[in-house]
Amino acid sequence: MSPRPSSPTIPEGRDSDGVDFRNVVGILARRRNWVFGVPLALCALVVAYLLVAHPAYTGTAQVFVDPRDQYTPKDDPLQNSVPGDGLLLVESQLKIITSNEVLNRVIEQMNLQNDPEFNGERVGLGRLVKALIGLGKPEDRALVTLRNLRKKVTTRRIDRSFVIDILASADTAPRAAALANAVATSYLEEQAGANSAFQRRTSEAISAQLGKLRQEVKRGEEAVAAYKAANNLVGARSRMVSEQQLDEANTQLTNAKTRLADAQARVRLIETIEHGDAGLDAVPEAMQSAAIVQLRGRLADASREEAQLAQIDGPNHPALQAARAQVRDVQAAIQRELKTIARSVRNTYASERTNVQTLQANFDALKTQSQANEKLLVPLRELERKAESSRIVYESFLAKAKTAEERQGIDTTNIRLISRATTPENKSWPPAMIMLAAAIFAGLTIGIALALARDYFDRQDRGPEPDAVAEPDVPARAAAEPAPAFRPAVIAQHHAGRLSALSEDLLAAPQGHTMVLVQVQRAAWLDDVALQLARAVIANEMDVMLVDADLARHRTTSRLGFDKAPGLRDVMAGIAAINEVVQLHKPTAMRIVPVGLSAVAERDPRARQALSLAFRQLRDFDRVIVDGGEMGSTASEFGLYYLADEVVFLAQGPGGKSEDAAILVDLLKLRQVKARVVFVEPDVSVAA
Template sequence: MSPKLSPPDAPSNRFSDGVDFRNVVGILSRRRSWVIGIPAVLCGIVVAYLLVAHPSYTGTAQVFVDPRDQYTPKDDPLQNSVPGDGLLLVESQLKIITSNEVLNRVIDQLNLQNDPEFNGERITIGRLVKSVIGLGKTEDRALVTLRNLRKNVATKRIDRSFVIDILASADTAPRAATLANAVATAYLEEQSGANAAFQRRTSESISSQLGKLRQEVKRGEEAVAAFKAANNLVGSRSRMVSEQQLDEANTQLTNAKTRLADAQARVRLIETIEHGDAGLEALPEAIQSAAIVQLRSRLADVSREEAQLAQIDGPNHPALQAARAQVRDAQAAIQRELKNIARSVRNSEASERTNVQNLQANFEALKKQSQANEQAMVPLRELERKAESSRVVYETFLAKAKTAEERQGIDTTNIRLISRATTPENKSWPPTMIMLAAALFAGITIGIAAALTRDAFDRPEREPDPGAVPDAPTLAPAETAAPSVLRPAMAQSRASRLAALGDELLAAPKGTTIVLVQVQRGAWLSDVALQLARGLIANRADVMLVDADLARHPTTSRLGFDRVPGLRDVLIGAADIHDVVRLHQPTAMRVVPVGLSAIGSRDPYARQALSAALKQLRAFDRVIIDGGEMGETASELGLYYMADEVVFLAEAEGGKCDDAEILVELLRHRQIKARVVIVEPDVSVAA
């Protein structure tokens, strides 16, 4: 290849890429009037506004809103709790404070309708301008006052608390404090009035239902009484008379059966005594009988007298005979008394048997009557339940009505003023220092931007030839080692300029790999790889284009392969080089796009993978690698040492081109073929 350099006296034929920030200080020094003048103008405007603006002072009052309402002794404290953390309730109070009801109270209290600060009658520049151009209109004073007051009143909740700041602005500091306190007082009065109104509406609403509920209770109780009378059901609410009679009859029958069993036992004892050898004297009734005891005592006395007479008198003595007659009479009396006792026991057993039979018959009759009443009790209980439910509802409403009536005069809202507004020391608007600092900062920023922009527009530019094609590069390859061999590149056509480098590649051996590296960033520099590949394909060469510009990858974007795997995936081992080769149908060009994966810097595996991939790609006639901008990923991956030739593309000599020359020398020192090529925009120059 014959080296070629651009002529040293050739004028710069490129358009400016922007401001050279190395000369920023010089630009700002030359155009210091912009940097100083614009901040001065803005500061002057701010000062003029500060002189004519009405000062504003802000007073702050604080109220505490407890989500839990106060409760009376009749209330359950848990019923007054607010679900959640109560922040929604507090946020709602912010809107209530600035509501029309509260603000109208303030207007009436402070007579703001006659205050020029709020009623819209104060003379201002804006109002004068509107009057002059005919835009002024007459509005209702009350609405204007309300609107202006709402603009001057603001509320906010202190973070992580239930405390609300009430902010009020006015032209004077005392007026601001008075206005803030008036808004807080009006808010508390409005809440108290709203609570009383709510209790009153509740009492009236409940009272209106009491008459209806009272009639329902009356109808229910009358239905129960009528049903009892129709079915002959007598008794209290809990128990009927028939049930009580049945229980009493059952108790009497049980007791009678017990007594009958006892009487039957005594009769069996008498029968046993009568059939045995024992006498009736063994009967418990005989032992306990007072008459038997008396007769036995008499018998003992007579027997003793008989014994005494028998010792004194003879057996036929009349006195002895009389005594013996008395003994026999006493014994006969005892036997008669024992028979009477036995007869009485038998009569008692018969009486108890008759009583049990009568009680059993009465119990059966009551039992049948109770069964009949049970069937009638089913609808009766239903009627009683309805009457009872109506009675409970009526009593509940009656108690609520009484409670609401008593609570009309009690404020249950738990909102209180915890801090009254004091006279503010400093004005809140306009913020003098902040506005001056902002004007100075904005002025300096705008001044610097304006100076740099003006300098960019004032730099001389050469008008492009209308017949030229922008973005198509002109290649003037030149090896720095032989600058004496020159060709007139400016007079060559675009095709011949690209063909020069293309012819050199066509003449190279099969599998030759060339890396194109941009010394500076430029649109025409990034287009050289595509133009060179198209020229080789036109000469029927099997070309592989590899996009190794991992930072910007313009080649991949132009060909539409941004969303497919590519070189990055090969470098991390996620894909094979043959799997990522893509065919660009319009140009029949084979391309390895940049890929999708992310790779780390200085990855030794990436170098090995790149070296293996390039060895496989040498099967193609030529391999063109777009290495991106100098100093980026291409050098880190060791790409310069894997290629047959490294070509540095520069716009002009000097600057970064000198750095490229040094890099070329280093590569040549390591036996790597390298050179610098000057690339210019493709414009035609008349001979």
């Protein structure tokens, strides 16, 4: 064997061969009439619409909706607060603004029923079309005006605020501003009227209940009075007379018992003194008595006089005897006064005891009467509670009726117009620049899609795919069989002799030469070229390795019956080595690497490295033929063209995608990759 040449050097930093981009650019360049014609047609339609469309101007008025209603001095402001953030209330106002009540006010104020812009009598393209096809049925003018006005009036709430924008559209700028202001004014009037009507209905509803409540209060109070009279219960609303008497008797009895205890204590003291050595002058009453004090003073004077006379006169002196008699008289008077005080204390004690007994009997009687009344008070309290509750409800309703009557003329809704609509300067419809930009963008998108689709269908110039294809080892048929038949069973034989130039170049190449075959257009006879070249190498007693790198269609793998065998995909995925996936086709003694079963991610650098290593190992064979599938397939994304010694583009004829292949050949040659285009026809094969 001759020395194997080194593989071509791949320039650094090159991740892709650029086939897909060049292919698309070439298609768009050939189909530029589609690419630019569709946008021009759409722009023409937009311009025509702009010329016939009625312009529209939009005026904007702003109102502020405070969720907290205004309140009168009699109201509690906390009761009028709205729970939460009040956004639900503001969102509800958006629907009220476009309600029939508000819009009918606007129609009446601006006389829109006689305006052709709103009453449906304006002549337009849509009306003419409906009249021609018989759909222009007469409708009520008021309903048509209301429907058209609702279409021209929109509302929106400004984010993070309670401000509402009222937008109204019209054919002229002043009319748009006037319409927006009319809607805002009508909305405020409708809200004020609704609030007044609500207060009036509330007052009427409450007043209708006052008579009934008044009768209930009267019946309740009459029931309480009748029950008291029937059971002889006298007293104020809160307490009965028997209860007051019982409290007073209890107080008197308590005080009498206290006085009795004091009198009893003084009597016991007197009895103790009388049975002891102490005199009655130790009794508190004796110490506080004025008579005792006076008698003690006289006793002191008499005793002092007796002492003086005893020093001067003898014991039997009449003056001394008289002084002593006076002392004895005063002492006797004191004793009599003390006994009188003791009797008085005992009399007081007896009186207090009698009083206590009397008060105790009176208290027991009142207590018995109170206990009897308690049973009668239970139904009375129930009647009083009912009467009191009826009275409270009646007073509450009476106050609310008065408040509602006073508030009928007060607008408690906190809604105001904060910005009147001004005359708009620019049209809001139709947006000419936006429509033209959209037409250009949509036209380019549709044009590119149509160009690519047209090019794809133009390449489908062959008949439907055959249901069965002959294996490469099918015996060759007569060369004289007519070529235009294109029967799948004979296509391979037709080209066996007509690809001799390409076969000779492959046979003349050095050992380990790798050739990649790429189909420029999809055709049945181009699917057989790789198999025919492999059979030519085997016929010259050389080892050949056929690699199916057509990841999209893998026709070679299918024809040889290796669809379920591991192959190139598994090598690129790192699941198997290249020597593990080589299959032997026994009828032809051909070695083949099927397409495989694993999924491979696009532009996976690990897959590209595995593919490069596999191709280096396959160079041990005399020749390596790679079926690269159709130009632009996924195999080229892994640098397949740079791993081979030669890339051959198989085309049906000049023109079409052959020009793209020629451009690609030039690019590959610039990157030191040998490449050429070979035209293959059913009857003719020309190398270019």
